[in-house]
Amino acid sequence: MARKRTKSQPLRPSTKILTEGFDPKLSLGSARPAVFRSSTYVFSTPEAAEHAFDVASGRSKPAEGESADLIYSRFNHPNAEMLEDQIVNLEKGSASALAFNCGMAAIVTSLFTFLRPGHSIVYTVPIYGGTQHLIQDYLSQWDVAGIAVPCGRTDAIARAIANAKNLGAVMIETPANPTLTMTDIRKVCDAVAARKVKKGDARPVVMVDNTMLGPSFQHPLEIGADLVVYSGTKYLSGFSDMLAGIVLAKNRELIKGIRALRGFFGTILQPDECWMLGGRLPTVRLRMDKSSIDAQRIAERLAVHPKIKKIHYPTLFDDPEQKRIYAAQCDYPGGMLSMDLKGGKRAAFDFLRHLKIARNAVSLGGVETLACHPKTTTHSGFTEQEFAQAGVTDGLVRISVGIEHWRDLLADFEQALDAV
Numbered sequence: 348m349a350r351k352r353t354k355s356q357p358l359r360p361s362t363k364i365l366t367e368g369f370d371p372k373l374s375l376g377s378a379r380p381a382v383f384r385s386s387t388y389v390f391s392t393p394e395a396a397e398h399a400f401d402v403a404s405g406r407s408k409p410a411e412g413e414s415a416d417l418i419y420s421r422f423n424h425p426n427a428e429m430l431e432d433q434i435v436n437l438e439k440g441s442a443s444a445l446a447f448n449c450g451m452a453a454i455v456t457s458l459f460t461f462l463r464p465g466h467s468i469v470y471t472v473p474i475y476g477g478t479q480h481l482i483q484d485y486l487s488q489w490d491v492a493g494i495a496v497p498c499g500r501t502d503a504i505a506r507a508i509a510n511a512k513n514l515g516a517v518m519i520e521t522p523a524n525p526t527l528t529m530t531d532i533r534k535v536c537d538a539v540a541a542r543k544v545k546k547g548d549a550r551p552v553v554m555v556d557n558t559m560l561g562p563s564f565q566h567p568l569e570i571g572a573d574l575v576v577y578s579g580t581k582y583l584s585g586f587s588d589m590l591a592g593i594v595l596a597k598n599r600e601l602i603k604g605i606r607a608l609r610g611f612f613g614t615i616l617q618p619d620e621c622w623m624l625g626g627r628l629p630t631v632r633l634r635m636d637k638s639s640i641d642a643q644r645i646a647e648r649l650a651v652h653p654k655i656k657k658i659h660y661p662t663l664f665d666d667p668e669q670k671r672i673y674a675a676q677c678d679y680p681g682g683m684l685s686m687d688l689k690g691g692k693r694a695a696f697d698f699l700r701h702l703k704i705a706r707n708a709v710s711l712g713g714v715e716t717l718a719c720h721p722k723t724t725t726h727s728g729f730t731e732q733e734f735a736q737a738g739v740t741d742g743l744v745r746i747s748v749g750i751e752h753w754r755d756l757l758a759d760f761e762q763a764l765d766a767v
């Protein structure tokens with residue numbers, strides 16, 4: 348007998364993304380959203396224009412149920428609103444979202460919203476190269492002290508959070524790239540909650556870069572994080588053909604502050620790209636499921652290959668703390684794996700040179716399989732100490748598994764290993 352859905356049972360994300368957040372009536376009844384490319388919006392009266400500016404600037408509050416008039420597309424436009432209304436259906440625990448023109452735009456705009464001169468920020472390393480530069484080389488010039496903690500060190504990050512002076516934000520990326528080392532989101536949130544906040548001071552925000560496993564397999568907002576950020580360039584869009592960024596929050600007030608800054612910085616995603624990304628959202632789950640299932644099959648078979656020293660993949664973790672975190676906060680292991688080849692850089696380069704299906708490129712999360720050598724590309728700015736700490740060895744190759752048939756991919760990796 349079919350199970351009846353009771354009223355109290357909420358719809359699941361893969362249903363909600365196709366049924367909620369888009370009102371065809373606002374697009375002349377079209378089944379899929381229209382694209383509104385206008386840079387400016389016409390007011391019915393000068394009074395309406397005056398009121399729209401009063402509401403937008405916060406000088407007056409919108410009436411109950413009133414939606415603010417559109418003004419100018421750097422502040423807001425219908426396709427950004429539609430994308431934002433749709434994507435909250437995919438991110439568990441989110442109430443509000445913002446679209447940006449790339450992942451870094453989302454990260455920069457969010458950090459500038461919450462950080463002030465004199466603040467500190469605790470962050471996990473390794474973290475995305477752009478984020479690391481931003482904190483270490485740029486925010487440091489604005490008197491924001493970056494406190495780096497190696498990913499996966501639960502006690503160390505809790506201590507850093509407890510001891511940080513004037514903590515404005517905690518930024519974590521989990522799993523970390525390229526070894527997939529995981530940081531315990533709940534413990535980070537607990538450590539932030541345990542800090543005494545002086546009267547009048549804002550509580551530090553916890554931001555999680557969820558690009559690697561979200562929104563399908565990891566749900567930081569449900570665990571207690573304040574903000575989730577994405578490079579929409581990766582799994583969300585999924586075809587390596589556009590740049591985008593997304594920020595989501597449980598608390599709408601946090602989003603309001605970021606939205607204001609997005610208006611000044613001009614980091615909103617353009618209408619056509621919003622439309623493209625919106626159309627990709629219903630298949631995020633399908634693409635990520637397929638990549639994860641196939642990456643696991645490939646990782647577990649290659650783990651015993653004689654030319655491979657080690658495969659970094661969540662189901663192959665041997666550290667008990669890493670196993671515990673993976674079990675506690677991830678639904679599935681995901682489509683990224685890294686292999687440490689015996690024979691160092693030469694072996695890694697030979698392997699990349701001989702791949703026939705997988706392409707040698709940075710980036711990840713597309714339907715096509717990509718492979719790169721982190722030490723000489725994505726992580727090439729690291730010091731020797733940073734390489735050692737991050738597990739970025741000479742023989743390490745990072746692979747983003749796409750949706751090709753896994754047996755073809757495995758055969759491609761095996762023939763490239765034969766040529767090493």
Ligand SMILES: *Cc1c(COP(=O)(O)O)cnc(C)c1O
Pocket residue numbers: 449450451452475477520556558559577578579580581590591592
């Ligand atoms: C790619 C990436 C970013 C940056 O995103 P862009 O869209 O390239 O600006 C940030 N974080 C992670 C984890 C990424 O993989």
